[in-house]
Amino acid sequence: MLTLRLTRTGFVSIARYVLLLAVLFVLLAGGFSSTFASSPRRYPIGLRPVALPPSATINPNRPVLAFYYPWYHTGDWSLNTMSDLPTIEYNSSDESTIVRQVNWASQAGINGFISSWWGQGDSGGTDANFAKVLAYAATLQQSTGFHFASTIYFESDAPALQGMSAIVRQLRYVLSKYSNSSYFFHWHGKPVIFFWDPLGGGRTLSMWQSVRSQVDPHNTTIWSAEGVNMNLLSVFDGIHLFSAAYWGILHNNINAVDQGFRSQINAYNQAHHTQKIWAAGVLPGYNDTKVPGRTGTYIVPRNNGATYRMSWNGALSSNPDWVTITTFNEWYEGAMIEPSVTYNTQYLTLTHQYATGWHG
Numbered sequence: 001m002l003t004l005r006l007t008r009t010g011f012v013s014i015a016r017y018v019l020l021l022a023v024l025f026v027l028l029a030g031g032f033s034s035t036f037a038s039s040p041r042r043y044p045i046g047l048r049p050v051a052l053p054p055s056a057t058i059n060p061n062r063p064v065l066a067f068y069y070p071w072y073h074t075g076d077w078s079l080n081t082m083s084d085l086p087t088i089e090y091n092s093s094d095e096s097t098i099v100r101q102v103n104w105a106s107q108a109g110i111n112g113f114i115s116s117w118w119g120q121g122d123s124g125g126t127d128a129n130f131a132k133v134l135a136y137a138a139t140l141q142q143s144t145g146f147h148f149a150s151t152i153y154f155e156s157d158a159p160a161l162q163g164m165s166a167i168v169r170q171l172r173y174v175l176s177k178y179s180n181s182s183y184f185f186h187w188h189g190k191p192v193i194f195f196w197d198p199l200g201g202g203r204t205l206s207m208w209q210s211v212r213s214q215v216d217p218h219n220t221t222i223w224s225a226e227g228v229n230m231n232l233l234s235v236f237d238g239i240h241l242f243s244a245a246y247w248g249i250l251h252n253n254i255n256a257v258d259q260g261f262r263s264q265i266n267a268y269n270q271a272h273h274t275q276k277i278w279a280a281g282v283l284p285g286y287n288d289t290k291v292p293g294r295t296g297t298y299i300v301p302r303n304n305g306a307t308y309r310m311s312w313n314g315a316l317s318s319n320p321d322w323v324t325i326t327t328f329n330e331w332y333e334g335a336m337i338e339p340s341v342t343y344n345t346q347y348l349t350l351t352h353q354y355a356t357g358w359h360g
Contacts (some may be wrong), residue, residue: 058109059359066105066328067153068113070129083287083334084342093125098132105328106146108348109355112185114194117152119160120173137183151185154195164207171215192222194240199227208235224279233268238277244311244326246283246300254314262318279322280315284308284347287334305350312354
């Protein structure tokens with residue numbers, strides 16, 4: 001989901017002993033650097049990595065993908081606008097940040113990121129940082145054998161993505177620049193793009209049909225739409241829920257809700273002789289009540305991991321084609337599994353448990 005990135009001025013001092021430890025880490029890690037800022041709220045040295053599963057246990061036919069937000073600056077971190085804080089406050093553009101995040105995700109059994117994308121060369125850095133994610137994925141595979149393949153989340157409300165001509169131009173850029181990379185997420189040989197809220201902001205199915213006829217007339221790519229409207233399947237190749245059907249969690253009937261979406265897609269496929277894709281979402285919790293100016297905020301309590309377990313169980317009960325995690329690091333909306341001050345690595349550990357179980 002596209003959210004406004006809010007900044008505050010701040011001063012971060014780097015303790016000398018932490019720098020020495022960071023240097024030792026670089027030497028031990030074979031050249032990858034990581035910068036740790038000292039703060040009484042953060043515990044970067046104490047984090048225990050999740051054990052990396054053998055690459056053979058990661059089933060590419062059962063992908064787990066996490067929504068990812070690459071636009072943070074070190075001045076953004078504040079409990080005035082977030083419900084929790086990361087154990088390591090970071091700048092998303094730093095190479096050390098991307099190395100750490102991709103390592104954490106891959107060690108947890110995540111196949112790749114769905115990276116928030118605001119357009120070619122955007123000032124927020126989403127385009128440049130997505131390129132860095134793909135570049136590091138190549139290094140990761142060389143060093144560990146783990147294939148980490150990511151795609152973009154086409155943020156339909158972003159200023160640079162408004163209007164049909166702009167959408168066509170930007171999608172052509174994505175496909176020409178990224179889709180041929182083996183580290184761009186493909187499904188059965190086709191590159192995949194995720195789209196946020198295609199029918200919001202006055203956008204229509206007829207507009208998207210026109211876009212697709214210009215960008216992908218032969219359906220050589222796969223487009224996944226966010227939403228619950230099955231009419232989206234007339235243009236898009238599948239449906240995902242950024243919301244992870246949170247109402248099913250709150251009403252303790254998430255299995256039935258997720259299975260209901262699977263049934264609707266099955267019925268569509270049977271009626272239209274298609275193979276539309278169901279991506280079931282999972283959610284650790286949610287809290288956007290501190291986002292200034294936002295109305296209609298809500299909370300999905302984490303319940304010390306019980307919510308995440310319930311969400312995973314519901315998703316897997318629906319026999320999904322893919323599983324999407326909302327999110328790796330959406331801190332403003334309180335829906336992150338990235339290590340936090342409150343929960344440390346609890347949610348990466350749970351992700352590893354469920355992801356590797358589903359991979360088989």
